[in-house]
Amino acid sequence: MERKNSNFAVWSDNLSVExxxxDDQHKVLIQLINDSSHMIIEQDFDKVRNILRELRIxxxxxxxxxxxxxxRSSYPHVDKHLxxxxxxxGKLDEFENNVSDNDIAVSLNILxxxxxxxxxxxxxxxxGYSLYVKKVLQE
Ligand SMILES: [Fe+2]
Ligand SMILES: [Fe+2]
Known part of the structure; x- marks a missing residue:
């Protein structure tokens, strides 16, 4: 089956944290967002909810x-990152509640x-953390 909107969210090299x-985990997250965009367009909102649950986990x-x-690396800027x-x-939880069965545009906007x-x-x-962490953990 040919997928519409297959390029909603695509990983590219400039996203690499090295x-x-x-990187592999980021690719999975992006793929899940992409998958849910397909399901929104196909109006299969049960599948959208399943994918969102997977994305949340x-x-x-x-x-x-x-x-x-x-x-492990005693990274100094933890609070801000957390x-x-x-x-x-919080936004993912909010989205799960607001996914609209009858408004594709609303769901795509949130996505x-x-x-x-x-x-x-x-x-x-x-x-911002990856270079630091890499350097410290390789020493
Ligand atoms: Fe990340
Ligand atoms: Fe992060």
């Missing part, structure tokens, strides 16, 4: 992994917000 494990896994790297993480988790947040977070905030 830690393979973290995987986000926890991913954030825990990053937070483990912070504590605040960003809990903001995103667009999540995507933009995630891309910004990876490119600016996560890249």
């Amino acid at each position: 830690i393979d494990l973290i 995987y986000t926890d896994t991913h954030f825990s992994e990053e937070e483990l790297l912070f504590s 605040k960003e993480h809990s903001y995103f988790v 667009e917000f999540l995507k933009n947040w995630l891309f910004y977070h990876i490119e600016i905030v996560d890249k």
Whole structure:
């Protein structure tokens, strides 16, 4: 089946934080956002909700992994980063409640917000820790 809107959220090299494990996890998050955009367009809102639940669980896994790297490397800017993480988790929970069965545009708008947040977070905030963490943990 050909998928419409297959490029809603796509990982690209400029998102790399140069830690393979973290890049792989970011790819999964982006794929899940992309998958849910397909399901919104196909108006399969049960599947949208399933994917969002998966995204919520995987986000926890991913954030825990990053937070483990912070504590192992004594990363100094943890508080600010943790605040960003809990903001995103809050937005995911909000989205799960607001996904609209009869308004594709509303759901896609919220999903667009999540995507933009995630891309910004990876490119600016996560890249902020990755060089530091890499350097400290390799020494
Ligand atoms: Fe991340
Ligand atoms: Fe992060």
